[in-house]
Amino acid sequence: MPKFESSETKDAGQEPVIDFQNVSVIKDGRLILDSIAIQIGADEHVAIIGPNGSGKSSLIKVMTREYYPIADAPGLSTKIMGDDVWNVFDLRKRLGIITTDLQNTCLRDTTVFDTVLSGYFSSVGIYDIFDVTLEMKVTVLEILNFLGIGHLAEQKMTKISSGEARKTLIARALVHDPKALILDEPTNSLDMKSIYQFRKTISKIAKAGKNIILVTHDLADIIPEISRVILIKDGKIFADGKKEDILTGENLTALFEVPVTVEKHGDYYAAFC
Numbered sequence: 001m002p003k004f005e006s007s008e009t010k011d012a013g014q015e016p017v018i019d020f021q022n023v024s025v026i027k028d029g030r031l032i033l034d035s036i037a038i039q040i041g042a043d044e045h046v047a048i049i050g051p052n053g054s055g056k057s058s059l060i061k062v063m064t065r066e067y068y069p070i071a072d073a074p075g076l077s078t079k080i081m082g083d084d085v086w087n088v089f090d091l092r093k094r095l096g097i098i099t100t101d102l103q104n105t106c107l108r109d110t111t112v113f114d115t116v117l118s119g120y121f122s123s124v125g126i127y128d129i130f131d132v133t134l135e136m137k138v139t140v141l142e143i144l145n146f147l148g149i150g151h152l153a154e155q156k157m158t159k160i161s162s163g164e165a166r167k168t169l170i171a172r173a174l175v176h177d178p179k180a181l182i183l184d185e186p187t188n189s190l191d192m193k194s195i196y197q198f199r200k201t202i203s204k205i206a207k208a209g210k211n212i213i214l215v216t217h218d219l220a221d222i223i224p225e226i227s228r229v230i231l232i233k234d235g236k237i238f239a240d241g242k243k244e245d246i247l248t249g250e251n252l253t254a255l256f257e258v259p260v261t262v263e264k265h266g267d268y269y270a271a272f273c
């Protein structure tokens with residue numbers, strides 16, 4: 001069994017991955033997150049949906065400790081995996097974070113293999129001073145093969161497609177055997193085939209025991225393993241519950257303030273406006 005599918009992840013305590021209570025964030029004198037309360041259980045996969053500027057990325061930044069909430073809010077909790085206080089580097093390893101910003105940062109004249117390996121050092125690229133072990137290299141190859149991109153190991157990041165680059169970033173996050181993967185609009189700018197393959201990849205990772213926390217505008221990104229959807233509007237939780245109850249035309253019309261129709265196709269949803 002590859003290291004990143006280790007029993008450590010599957011047996012990790014039953015503490016919620018995220019336990020946020022009364023989280024409010026002010027930026028430039030404006031309340032951008034308002035009294036957010038979200039608990040994401042150890043075995044849950046969740047999608048977070050909201051209009052542009054509703055606060056989705058800010059919420060993720062509270063999780064990654066880039067943004068800090070108002071400290072004296074009554075009952076404030078920003079617990080992650082049971083702990084409120086984290087070394088930021090450790091935290092970001094335990095939560096594998098995949099954003100478009102990270103993809104832009106990693107888009108260099110570096111091979112796919114080294115990009116994934118650099119995850120161990122939280123660096124971009126590999127340098128002589130790093131103590132690269134054989135075990136690290138073996139794990140990188142295992143993960144690349146698990147994600148179906150082993151054949152790209154020696155390709156330069158600048159020469160692969162956006163979909164392949166997105167998978168490379170996931171591989172980079174997986175070297176730490178994270179408890180969860182946080183994906184911020186992961187299918188942006190991917191074509192249909194890449195989107196299809198990407199969703200299959202995320203499903204596979206969910207089945208391998210990682211929590212998936214997916215931020216998206218596109219209902220079709222909500223893989224069947226995700227059973228809970230949280231809607232965010234104007235920095236507040238607008239709705240939170242079972243996917244089939246939340247993904248209705250009525251809810252999404254109110255959320256996006258345009259007429260929205262929702263259709264279900266097999267285990268997937270699609271929205272039209």
Ligand SMILES: Nc1ncnc2c1ncn2[C@@H]1O[C@H](COP(=O)(O)OP(=O)(O)OP(=O)(O)O)[C@@H](O)[C@H]1O
Pocket residue numbers: 027028032050051052053054055056057058059
């Ligand atoms: N560092 C900051 N300084 C000032 N305002 C900020 C900052 N970060 C976020 N905001 C504001 O907070 C609001 C929420 O932003 P956020 O990026 O979280 O929204 P979002 O839901 O992720 O949007 P999108 O779907 O467009 O990515 C926006 O109005 C944004 O301008």
